[in-house]
Structures are given as C-alpha cells and as structure tokens.
Amino acid sequence: MAGGWSRDGAEHEQMDATVNDALERARRSLPTGDSAELCDECGNSIPEARRLAVPGIQHCVGCQTELEQEARAAELFNRRGSKDSQLR
Numbered sequence: 001m002a003g004g005w006s007r008d009g010a011e012h013e014q015m016d017a018t019v020n021d022a023l024e025r026a027r028r029s030l031p032t033g034d035s036a037e038l039c040d041e042c043g044n045s046i047p048e049a050r051r052l053a054v055p056g057i058q059h060c061v062g063c064q065t066e067l068e069q070e071a072r073a074a075e076l077f078n079r080r081g082s083k084d085s086q087l088r
C-alpha cells in the first residue's frame with residue numbers, strides 16, 4: 001500500500017533527524033580553537049586546567065561525558081538500523 005510506505009519512510013526520516021542531532025551536538029563539542037570559559041550546555045565554569053588540557057573545549061566534564069554517551073548511543077542505534085535493512 002502506497003500510504004503505508006510513505007508513513008514508514010517518514011518515521012525513518014524522523015529517526016535519522018534525531019540521530020543526526022545527537023551527532024551534531026557531539027561534533028560541536030569537539031575542540032575547534034578557543035576554549036570556552038563557561039560550559040556551552042549548563043553554563044558552569046570550565047576549570048582552567050581542563051581548558052589548557054583540551055584546546056577548544058566547550059563543555060564541562062559532566063556535559064562532555066553526556067554528549068559523548070549520546071553520540072555513542074546514536075552510533076549503536078545506527079548500526080542496529082543498518083543491520084535491520086540488510087535483513088530486509
């Protein structure tokens with residue numbers, strides 16, 4: 001049924017958008033130059049030692065960990081997704 005197909009596709013698009021959003025946020029957390037004094041996520045100050053150790057850091061330890069976990073979860077989710085499409 002044509003209607004069923006387009007609905008299925010829309011669901012997948014939405015899933016991809018969620019994954020891309022997580023990856024995008026994680027990518028934004030990667031060092032890009034200037035270190036931020038305040039965390040981009042929660043606004044807490046980032047210790048100077050951390051800013052010196054990680055050039056371009058934009059997030060405090062807590063938020064960075066969270067973002068990395070989010071990216072890892074998205075990666076696992078993607079892998080599971082491609083396995084499913086191989087079975088199809």
Ligand SMILES: [Zn+2]
Nearest residue numbers: 039042060063
């Ligand atoms: Zn933070």
